[in-house]
Amino acid sequence: MMLLALVAASCGGKKTTGGGGGTLKTGGTLRLETDGFEWTDAFDPTGEYLGTAFGIYSDLLGRGLTGYNHVAGAAGNKLIGDLATEPTGNLSADGLTYTYHIRPGVKFGDPLNRVITSKDVSYAFERLATKSLVAQYGFYYEPAIKGFKDFEDGKATSISGISTPDDSTIIFTLNQPVGDFPYLLAMPAAMPIPKEVAQCFTKAGEYGRFVISSGPYEIEGAKDLVTTNCTTIKAKPLVGFDPTDHLHLVRNPSYDPATDTKEARDNFIDGWRMDLNTNSQNIFDKVQAGQLDTEEATVLPAVLQKYLTDPTLKDKLKVNGGDRTWYFTMNLVVPPFDDIHVRKAMNFVMDKEALIKKLGGASAGDPAEHIIPPEVLNGQLPKGEFDPYGCSAGANCPNHTGNVALALAEMKKSKYKTDASGKCIDPICNNVVNVTRQTAGFTVLEPVEEAAAALIGIKLKTTEVQSFYGKAGVPKNLVAFTSGAGWGKDYADAKTFFGALFLGSAILPEGNVNLSLVGLTPAIAKADGMPNPNSYTGVPSIQTDYDACDKLSGDPRVTCWSNLDKKVMTTIVPWIPYRWATARFTIGPAVSQYVFDQFSGEPAWAHIALDTTKQVS
Numbered sequence: 001m002m003l004l005a006l007v008a009a010s011c012g013g014k015k016t017t018g019g020g021g022g023t024l025k026t027g028g029t030l031r032l033e034t035d036g037f038e039w040t041d042a043f044d045p046t047g048e049y050l051g052t053a054f055g056i057y058s059d060l061l062g063r064g065l066t067g068y069n070h071v072a073g074a075a076g077n078k079l080i081g082d083l084a085t086e087p088t089g090n091l092s093a094d095g096l097t098y099t100y101h102i103r104p105g106v107k108f109g110d111p112l113n114r115v116i117t118s119k120d121v122s123y124a125f126e127r128l129a130t131k132s133l134v135a136q137y138g139f140y141y142e143p144a145i146k147g148f149k150d151f152e153d154g155k156a157t158s159i160s161g162i163s164t165p166d167d168s169t170i171i172f173t174l175n176q177p178v179g180d181f182p183y184l185l186a187m188p189a190a191m192p193i194p195k196e197v198a199q200c201f202t203k204a205g206e207y208g209r210f211v212i213s214s215g216p217y218e219i220e221g222a223k224d225l226v227t228t229n230c231t232t233i234k235a236k237p238l239v240g241f242d243p244t245d246h247l248h249l250v251r252n253p254s255y256d257p258a259t260d261t262k263e264a265r266d267n268f269i270d271g272w273r274m275d276l277n278t279n280s281q282n283i284f285d286k287v288q289a290g291q292l293d294t295e296e297a298t299v300l301p302a303v304l305q306k307y308l309t310d311p312t313l314k315d316k317l318k319v320n321g322g323d324r325t326w327y328f329t330m331n332l333v334v335p336p337f338d339d340i341h342v343r344k345a346m347n348f349v350m351d352k353e354a355l356i357k358k359l360g361g362a363s364a365g366d367p368a369e370h371i372i373p374p375e376v377l378n379g380q381l382p383k384g385e386f387d388p389y390g391c392s393a394g395a396n397c398p399n400h401t402g403n404v405a406l407a408l409a410e411m412k413k414s415k416y417k418t419d420a421s422g423k424c425i426d427p428i429c430n431n432v433v434n435v436t437r438q439t440a441g442f443t444v445l446e447p448v449e450e451a452a453a454a455l456i457g458i459k460l461k462t463t464e465v466q467s468f469y470g471k472a473g474v475p476k477n478l479v480a481f482t483s484g485a486g487w488g489k490d491y492a493d494a495k496t497f498f499g500a501l502f503l504g505s506a507i508l509p510e511g512n513v514n515l516s517l518v519g520l521t522p523a524i525a526k527a528d529g530m531p532n533p534n535s536y537t538g539v540p541s542i543q544t545d546y547d548a549c550d551k552l553s554g555d556p557r558v559t560c561w562s563n564l565d566k567k568v569m570t571t572i573v574p575w576i577p578y579r580w581a582t583a584r585f586t587i588g589p590a591v592s593q594y595v596f597d598q599f600s601g602e603p604a605w606a607h608i609a610l611d612t613t614k615q616v617s
Contacts, residue, residue: 025268027610028271028611029270030293030608032275032292033274033275034274034295034296034297035277036437037274038469040136042205042209042243043205044204045207045211046133047135047189048208049137051488051602052296054490054599056605058070058186058597061213061214061215062213063082064083064187065089065100065186065190066186067081068080068597070265070595070600072321073321082260083106083121083192084103096176098182102121106259107254108212114194116214117164120194121170121190123198124193134509136511137189137490138152138189140499145162146160147160177551183490192214196227210237216257217252219240219247220240220241224236245276248274249272249273266609268607268608268609269609280439280440284586287588288316289616293615294586294587294588297439298440299360299441299584300360305360307586318587318603319363319583320582322365322373323492324580326486328483328575328578330346331515331516333539335416335428340573345411346456347389349407349453353401358444358448363582364579365581369390370386371575372561377561377565380559386566402455408422411456416429423457425457433463434463434480435463436462437484445483469511469512473508475512475530485515493557494558494564500514502518503543504518504521505519505524516575518542518568521536522534524536542564542567548560583596590614590615591609
């Protein structure tokens, strides 16, 4: 009951105070540390796909044509006009043409300090369509925008479906109606990018250390960047970002609040600093002591218990709905998970209750029963309605604790050798590679996942890595099993789960998030440098179902995605979804206003305020 009350108090909109009270002040540098400083594309907005980065870009560093007000709940998923004057633009009667007008006076930060034009937005899309830059969610735009693929394939020197008749107008022409197109314009990769700087970086991730701001803050050191030519630009990366250590932001001197709204961005703080600290306990100790203002770290069970039971700390733990699923992946082309019965057996045997207990219990979220969180399905497939491997699977599984009997029965159906009980005794079940993150929120799960797999004869060999997607996200590495993956919506539509995670077209040579390789073909395998590419035939695909759902709108669209969720979980079975997560953050005594950003699933940096008198050095 205490936790429920805490959640209710912690959730909500823009004026959730952190306990400071009084008039909110402008100023101060917000300080946080993270126990896992990694990126999917070294922070280059064209390819970066980390939720943490989405929050940094949309709240602090960038302004897309569309955006959000960065608040909690349903209001936080509602689109607004950001760089553009309105969220939907002017839409043609046939649904094929969107015209947007850019607000006057919005400028890039140092060292350019010039007005942003429609051509800067257009150039961002050219980068999305440049294969060498590995745009990790480019699959959203390729089928939507006319001429995008021709540019991508080198058949055209411009994207025919994007025109800029003047500096303040941009027009998108689509191949077919795309009901969620305005949401795509709010993604970081679609935010304006200055060609005079970014054209110097032709490989994935290179631009991340040189990003020019279009938002209220910029990377520290941007004013020192010399833009004479590519040689001078590349000579001195911005000191505020080291992709292995820190990210430090300061105010963009060219940002004009009159071009923005207070609903979208208060911009109370003067600076924002995130640093790496692999000692999770030390991070939370610093937050409590006031040496940090918040954190990006897994809330450890002991820390959670302390915050829940200490009256002086209860209002410093913030818990919100995360719209996120955490899951283990099984590679469809790597033994023994190339057999669907093995994949089903792993789902039956996994003790989700024990996993969540390791993460602190109920405040960590609910046992996941399928792929998409019910909130993203507008309440369709609520908890308990569709649970193919959990409580509905048999009388011996009352609480998502695993059903060994059903798991062994499923293993008997596989092509691999088992004993009389169904336990795998085939050599292929020994030393099965499992890649996870090296931070506490994942290492603590290893005994549970390994013990569950052992019950059906699969011996996981776990490797902890600092860069999870750097290892698991490279298809040619052929990682059999992963236990470090989680996914939150890109925006409030189930498409944002299915597109990135299960389309063959989303399988990239690096930074790949379709870790099960659903939809893999010989052509994709060859392009990604995988061994023996012609051997990858017959891998299940969801492309036809995905296309059918994407043409729909309203309730029929949601129902279609719900049915696809069921189909993937029963006929492909690429995952073991184990947790529908909450978003939990602790805050220090100096945070005078805390707000949650539903879009990114992160603290709403654009609205957080500090009382610097309560910061401890």
